[in-house]
Amino acid sequence: MKRWKYYNSFKYYRAVIKEDEYAFWKEQRDREAQNLYKDRSTRICEDEYEESDEEEEEEAVRANSSRHEESDSENGEDSDQENQENDLGGNRDDHQEDEPDADQDDEVALTDLPNAIVISTVPIPQIPRSLKVVETLVSEVPRSCQEALRAQQHGSLALPRRCPGIPTRKFSSADNETHGSRLDDWPIQVVLENPTNPDNWFVFFEGWASPDNCEEDELRGEALEVGKMRRNFLNVIEAAEDDSIKELVKQQRNIRDAPKFFLDYLDLSYFHSEIHQEYGLGTIIYISLFDTRPPQLKYTTVNVMEAEIYHHLRRAYPNKLFDELVRINRRRRIRHDLTITGGCENEGSCVCNKLFTILYGITGAQNLQTLPNGLIDLKDFNREIQRVAIECSDRCKCSLNCPRRRLQQPMSFPVIVFYEGDKGFGLRAGRRARPGEFLGTYTGIMKKDNEEDNQSYVAGLGIVSKNLVIDALNVGNVFRFAAHCCDPSAVFVEVHSRRNESDLLVPMIAVMAIKNIEFGDEITISYYLKDVLENIPDDQETIDCLCKSPLCFGKLPA
Ligand SMILES: C[S@@+](CC[C@H](N)C(=O)[O-])C[C@H]1O[C@@H](n2cnc3c(N)ncnc32)[C@H](O)[C@@H]1O
Structure with missing residues (x-):
């Protein structure tokens, strides 16, 4: 997947939600909250198997x-x-046949789980609790x-x-x-x-x-x-x-x-x-x-990075505390559009849209706003323009149930990974999704971009962290199966989200529905901007696009 390029427009918008949408969303959220449970240990898998005939x-x-x-x-x-x-x-040796540890039956709150994994053979001083350090992926x-x-x-x-x-x-x-x-x-x-x-x-x-x-x-x-x-x-x-x-x-x-x-x-x-x-x-x-x-696939629900990337993110400008950013920017007279409200349950003290202005306003990216029902407002949405969603942290003084903390909450969207023939595996919806609904995040190895690497599963971060990509070739989650469609049902959204300002800001890529997706429908994204698909040079290596959309451009860069 290539990264998005050339964004130049910048829009804000508001919308009123309908009653029935709210009821639908609330029901989903309640169900999801009940689904949260138990200590499960495996996140990453290491392939140790030899070939057999x-x-x-x-x-x-x-x-x-x-x-x-x-x-x-x-x-x-x-x-x-x-x-x-x-x-x-390690399992066979590590595991006793006896009853499970008492610990394993204890409920683990979502807030206690790591939001990223760092691979390091040496201890990392003062590493935030929100990260898990492992020597190798097991x-x-x-x-x-x-x-x-x-x-x-x-x-x-x-x-x-x-x-x-x-x-x-x-x-x-x-x-x-x-x-x-x-x-x-x-x-x-x-x-x-x-x-x-x-x-x-x-x-x-x-x-x-x-x-x-x-x-x-x-x-x-x-x-x-x-x-x-x-x-x-x-x-x-x-x-x-x-x-x-x-x-x-x-x-x-x-x-x-x-x-x-x-x-x-x-x-x-x-x-x-x-x-x-x-x-x-x-x-x-x-x-x-x-x-x-x-x-x-080595399965991971959160992004994985080497220690070098951790240090890079720690020093990155967007990782600074809000108050520090305000101090630094005081002299620059950055103006914040006070008409944007953003869906936080605590509007008066929410700093998300101010953060956007300070950190990303200059990029021309769309600042996606959350509706009170947790959906992203898609009024005036343009998928050709890069976008970012800023989620609340403790600095906004809202609760963990705030609609603008969607990716910090349970997201029990079910999916079917289905073999689609010549396209390979693709992704189908296990229930209906609404436009503006986050379906999950695209996880993998977070690393510096290297054009030499296989780019098939590489998703680029262009706003929250300019030089990094998420590579899901060997390590990732189900969203790495999403196929390309010239008229997609979903898009990637860069997300700036951390529960507490003391957590490391780990940039994320979320997958968001932009259409009604019915049970069994394919969840697709466009790997390329329209402009790229319309202007593939004659000498560029291509593959036939198999998306079957009436709007198909026919070819994809190989
Ligand atoms: C991110 S992967 C998608 C998952 C992959 N199909 C699999 O089985 O692991 C991207 C690859 O899927 C295939 N693919 C996805 N969408 C396609 C499309 N519209 N037409 C042709 N091939 C497609 C291409 O081989 C592409 O390199």
Whole structure:
């Protein structure tokens, strides 16, 4: 992705929200607040798996398809040895089979979670509490997934997996006698529709390789909701596509006919969703109708940086306290437009728009304003102009529930990472999104720009931090899957947001809907400005754009 360039316009706007929009938004927020929970440990995954050949993979998937098949234990033993050699991750050794730590059951407030990770082998003096320092990025199955960890330690079925942070071993029928007695206590990992009986579901328990059957009224909680979301999404795909796709959807619904990496996709969905839940973020479902390899993503909910970047951000001008900035700028007579109100619940003491004027007014960027319902005001929005959203900090004296702290609050927007054919994986909405709604943030490695690097997953910061980019090639979150569309449904927004002024200001890129996005619709962004797409030089290497929009420009710079 290339960075935005050439912005020259600057607009302010206000709007009145409608009652029904407010009710919708409030309901969302209440639901999201309830979703916040528990200590989950994995954020970053380190890939330690070696290649294994296709045959072994097929073998393992076949073995996996039924816990009750005799062949399970044999396959398990074979690949078990290999897995022990390959599994260099810390989980198996670190984890006891005993009950979870008492600590792990304690609720962790969103405010206690880090807003960025710094990689450093030496201690960093006076580092703010809002940052987590690690020596290396490690791969772990979330600590909250105790049964998955137990299976990782004792399961007899080894899986030749390459997805970072996903267990490489499960329980199979061979483990029934020793590990199968706690059925009633097991957490449900996923429920899948039974295509022959709508009231019946296939249930995969966490840590186990094959499903049991359950009637719908026996199931409670979130797993059933996620199962229904998956079913509804397949209905959308089936209704929209041609006959060959319909056939693939049918296979996807029938566990025994499902594509080769089906179980890997189920695991990615579950463990990445678990990581999300710790941060109050939404469910993720990964689906491919084809035999495509699952993405090798090291999952992170927050940006990651080397110590050098941390020091750079600490010294950066926008990191200064508001009062200091005012002192520095007193002589410059910066005028602040008092008509802009900005959505803070404490309008009188909110400094966000003053901050914008001091820090970014000169850039010509749009200063996005929040409506009282938490949506961004899109009146007069122009996606060809770079924009920034300033969120409140403790300096504004508002509460953590202030609408202008949207990215500091739970954001449980659910998404489906769906294999879109020649475009690769893309992103679909797991519920309706409103124009002006933040869907999440684009995370990855924050680093200095280097034109030599693969630019496919690089998003540039041009306002809050001019020289930095976020690279999600190997480390990132679901928003790195968003495809390009010449008439996109969402945009990137640079965000200046920190809970407290004492926190480091870590620039962020948020993804914001600019249209109504319905359940199952693709979430797309335009990787390029219109001007760039209209004027691609003849000698520039290009690829065909597959966005299918009536406004498509046809080609994308390669
Ligand atoms: C940021 S990645 C998107 C995720 C990627 N599809 C994947 O599977 O990981 C960008 C890459 O996706 C593909 N892509 C995205 N949008 C496209 C489009 N409209 N037409 C063609 N290829 C597209 C291109 O290969 C591009 O380099």
